[in-house]
Amino acid sequence: MPTRKYLTVDDLRARAKKRIPKIAFDYLDGGAGTESNIHRNRFGFEKITLSPEYLRDVTERSQKVTLFKHNYDAPIGISPVGLANLIWPKADTILAKMAKKRNIPYLLSAVGTTSIEEIARIAPEQAWFQLYVPGQDHICFDLIRRAKEAGIKVLVLTVDIPAPSKRLRDIRNNFTLPFKITPKIISNIAFKPSWLIATLANGTPRFENMVPYMQDAADSKSLDAAQVLQTSPRLSEDFVKRVRDAWEGSFVIKGILSQKSAEAAKRVGADGIIVSNHGGRQLDCAPSSIEALPKVIKAAGPGMTVMLDSGIRSGNDIVKAFASGAAFTFSGRSFVFGVGALGAPGGEHVLDLLVDEVDKTLTQIGCKNIMELGPEYIWQQG
Ligand SMILES: Cc1cc2nc3c(=O)[nH]c(=O)nc-3n(C[C@H](O)[C@H](O)[C@H](O)COP(=O)(O)O)c2cc1C
Numbered sequence: 001m002p003t004r005k006y007l008t009v010d011d012l013r014a015r016a017k018k019r020i021p022k023i024a025f026d027y028l029d030g031g032a033g034t035e036s037n038i039h040r041n042r043f044g045f046e047k048i049t050l051s052p053e054y055l056r057d058v059t060e061r062s063q064k065v066t067l068f069k070h071n072y073d074a075p076i077g078i079s080p081v082g083l084a085n086l087i088w089p090k091a092d093t094i095l096a097k098m099a100k101k102r103n104i105p106y107l108l109s110a111v112g113t114t115s116i117e118e119i120a121r122i123a124p125e126q127a128w129f130q131l132y133v134p135g136q137d138h139i140c141f142d143l144i145r146r147a148k149e150a151g152i153k154v155l156v157l158t159v160d161i162p163a164p165s166k167r168l169r170d171i172r173n174n175f176t177l178p179f180k181i182t183p184k185i186i187s188n189i190a191f192k193p194s195w196l197i198a199t200l201a202n203g204t205p206r207f208e209n210m211v212p213y214m215q216d217a218a219d220s221k222s223l224d225a226a227q228v229l230q231t232s233p234r235l236s237e238d239f240v241k242r243v244r245d246a247w248e249g250s251f252v253i254k255g256i257l258s259q260k261s262a263e264a265a266k267r268v269g270a271d272g273i274i275v276s277n278h279g280g281r282q283l284d285c286a287p288s289s290i291e292a293l294p295k296v297i298k299a300a301g302p303g304m305t306v307m308l309d310s311g312i313r314s315g316n317d318i319v320k321a322f323a324s325g326a327a328f329t330f331s332g333r334s335f336v337f338g339v340g341a342l343g344a345p346g347g348e349h350v351l352d353l354l355v356d357e358v359d360k361t362l363t364q365i366g367c368k369n370i371m372e373l374g375p376e377y378i379w380q381q382g
Contacts, residue, residue, distance in 0.1 A: 005222075005276055006312075006341065006342070006349065006353075007313065007353070008353065009038065009313040009334045009337060009338070009350060009353065010313065011341075012049055012334075012337045012338050012340075012341040012342070012346065012349070012350065013046070013333075013337040013341075015028070015340075015341035015377065016028075016336075016337045016338075016341040017029075017341030019192060019194055019340060019341065020087060020088070020192060020195055020340050021188045021189045021192045021195060021197055021355070022173065022188050023173045023174075023175055023179065023185060023188060023353040024086050024087050024195075025087075025121060025340070026029075026169035026170065026173055026175075026214070027083070027086070027087070027169075027170060027173075027175055028081075028087050028333060028336055028337075028340070029168075029169075029333065030167055030168070030169035030180050030281075031049075031167065031279065031280035031281045031284070032151075032165035032166060032167055032280065032281055032282055032283065032284040033165070033166060033168065033284030033285075034097065034168075034284055035280060035284070036280075036285070037277055037280035037282075037283065037284050037285070037286050037288070038279070038280035038311075039280075040055055040286075040287070040288040040291075041279070041280055041288045041289060041290070041310045041311025042281070042311050042312060042313070044287075044288030044289070044290040044291045045286065045290055045311055045312075045313075045320055045321075046316045047290075048290070048320045048323075048324070048378060048379075049378075049379040050316075050319065050320065050323065050365050050377055050379055051365065051376070051377055051378065051379045051380075052364055052365050053365055053366030053367075053368065053377070054366060056312070056366040056368075057365070057368075058362070058363050058366055058368050060368060061359060061362050061363060061367075061368050061369070062368065062369045062370065062371075063075050063355060063358055063359065063362075063370045064371075065327070065328055065370065065371060067105070067272075067305060067307075067327065067328055068084075068153065068154055068249075068250040068271065068272070068305070070125060070153075071103075071104040072101060072103055072104055072105060072126075072328075072356050073102060073104065073361070074103075074104050074351060074354070074358075075318050075322060075329060075358060075370050076104065076312070076318055076328075076329045076330060076331060076351070076354055076369075077099070077104045077105030077106065077107065077328065077329075077330045078095050078099055078104065078105065078106045078107060078330065078331070078332070078335050078347075079107055079274075079276075079279075079309045079330040079331055079332035080107040080108060080109035080110075080112065080130035080156070080158070080332070081109060081112075081142060081332045081333075081335075081336055082109040082110075082111035082112060082113075082114055082207075082230075083111065083112075083205060083207075084109075084112065084113060084336055084339075085114070085202070085205035085230060086113065086177075086205045087115035087257075087336055087339070088195070088336070088339045088343065089199050089201070089202035089205075090202060091192050091309045091336060091340075092108065092112055092113055092114035092119065092145055093118070093119070093122060093342050094327075094339055094343075094346075094347055095335055095336075095339065096114070096119045096122040096126075096127060097122055097123070098125045098347040098348045098351065099123050099127070100122060100123035100124075100125075100126050101348070102348065102351055103125075103126060104126060105126055105127075105128055105154070105330075106119070106123050106126050106127050106128070107126070107127075107129075107130050107330070108127060108130060108160075109126045109130050110129075110130055110131050110132045110143060110209055110210075110229065110230075111207050111209070111210070111229060111230060112207070112208065112209060113205040113206060113208060114208055115208040115211075116129055116143070116146050116147055116150050116152065116209055117146070117150050118208075119346075120147075120150035120151050120152055121150075124151055125153075127152055128152065128154035128156055128252075129150075129152045129155055129156065130153075130156040130157075130158055131143055131147075131155060131156065131157050131158070131243070131252065132157075132161065132162065132204070132229055132230045132231075132232060133232040133239065133243065134158070134230075134232070134351060135229075135236075136213075139210075139213050139229070140243070141148045141246055142212075142213070143209065144163055144243065144246050144247055146209075146261075148247070148248070148249075150375045152249070153249045153250060154249060154250045154251075154252060155243075155247045155249060155251050155252070156252040156253075156254050156274065157184065157202070157240065157251070157252070157253050157254065158230075158254045158255050158278075159207075159232070159235055159240070159253055159254065159255045159256070159261075160255030160257075160276070160277070160278050160282050160283075161230045161232060161255075161278070161282060162231070162232060162233045162235065163231060163233060164230070164231055164282060165282045165283070165284075169279065170270075172340070177204075178204055180253070183332065187336075187372040194343075195349065198280055198343075203379075207229075208273055210229065219322050222299070222379065235296045237264050237267060237268055240253070240264075240268045241268045241269065244268050244269045244270070244306050250269050250271045250272065251269065251271050251272075252271065252272040252273065252274060252305075252307075253265045253268075253272075253273050254273075254274035254276050254309075255274070255276050255282075256273045256274070256275055256276070256295070256296055257275060257276075257277060257286060257287055257289065257292040258292065258295065258298070258299075259296065259298070259299040260297045261354075262295070262296040262298075262299035262300045262302075262304075262306075263299050265300065265304070265311060266299075266300055266301065266303075266304060270304065270352070271279060271304070271305060272304060272305035272306070272307060272327075273291050273300055273304060273305070273306050274307045274308065274309055274316075274330065275289045275292055275296050275306060275307070275309075275310075276289055276308065276309045276310050276330075277289055277292075277310045278310070279309070279310050279311070279332050279333060280310065280311075288310070288311060289302040289308050289309065289310035289311060290308065290311065290320065290321060290324060290344055293306070293308055293321070293325060294324065294325060295325050297325045305327045306325065306326060306327055307326055307327055307328040307330065308321050308326040308327065308328075308329055308330070309329065309330035309331060312329055312330070312331040312334065313331070313334055313352075314354065314357050315353070315354050315355070315356065315357020315358035315359070315360065315361055316357060317329075318354060318358050318360045319362065319365070319370070319373065319377075320359055320378070322370055322371075322373040323373040323374060323375065323377040323378050324375070324378065325347070325374075325375070333370045334350050334354070334359040335347050335351075337350070338350035358370065365377050
């Protein structure tokens with residue numbers, strides 16, 4: 001029974017590690033450089049302690065959050081994860097279906113392995129689309145058009161890839177798509193039978209959104225193409241304004257960590273920010289997202305919805321993020337670890353764990369409603 005066996009996201013990560021080939025697991029788990037930013041993300045949350053408050057009636061509790069005029073049933077959504085179907089076949093649609101069932105946001109990556117149109121069909125109210133600004137403008141604006149026509153209401157522009165990062169695990173594993181068939185990779189895959197069978201049944205994942213624009217994407221030879229697509233050294237404020245002007249719905253910028261960038265996000269007319277360091281996959285010496293959050297909130301001002309991802313692994317982390325001022329939280333790896341560990345039920349299992357932990361923590365600190373969390377719940381020394 002998974003609920004008894006896998007009590008934490010870390011339990012699921014360990015199980016996923018056993019089921020997924022090393023090359024795919026490392027792609028999911030790893031980060032830039034020495035991976036100190038991944039550890040800093042965790043340490044940032046661990047440093048915060050909460051102040052338990054008693055003598056309060058907390059029999060009725062709520063975790064519902066309203067974002068961009070939609071009421072979500074839980075305070076966490078699913079961050080965009082490119083190439084998720086390589087980690088576990090159908091991971092994108094498994095998670096989008098779960099997001100629809102449980103009414104939480106699902107962010108489809110521009111380099112996702114399922115198309116915008118399919119995800120929008122699965123989760124019409126919960127699907128957001130995450131865009132990179134590729135070298136060719138026409139791809140960028142055509143993706144925006146497609147997202148609009150598919151009925152997507154929230155567009156998320158990721159801005160933290162001015163250059164590809166140096167991910168040592170991927171380089172050491174010779175990570176390319178399709179895999180280069182070496183004896184090491186064959187032995188690696190052969191010992192992961194459930195992944196292999198499922199992958200053979202579903203075919204090599206492709207960057208489905210890119211298929212109309214790139215032959216390599218259609219041929220599943222798209223890792224280099226994806227890098228070109230994700231990397232945006234020319235992402236000036238003027239260009240982002242053009243993106244903003246091309247989109248009528250809510251517009252969110254993901255990957256902001258500083259006051260100045262938050263001010264720029266405001267100037268270009270963003271409705272929201274996701275404070276994020278890409279889960280430690282971009283700038284190894286970046287601050288943790290929870291440390292960066294207060295400055296961003298201050299610079300963004302009251303009209304902006306400031307959300308956060310990077311490092312969330314438990315309900316306590318979610319409560320700490322809300323108490324620190326976040327309007328919402330997301331995680332990428334937590335949900336994909338769940339799917340890698342348990343297949344289709346894995347994403348929902350992660351959500352159950354997180355929601356249960358949030359509920360217990362809210363009760364323990366005497367807070368009835370996640371929307372009422374604030375700095376008074378953070379333990380202050382002295
Ligand atoms: C395997 C993997 C692929 C990712 N792909 C994307 C992507 O395509 N677009 C994007 O904006 N962020 C991407 N991210 C970053 C996530 O959206 C998110 O910021 C990060 O996973 C949050 O940290 P966490 O994994 O510690 O929760 C990716 C993260 C991982 C682990």
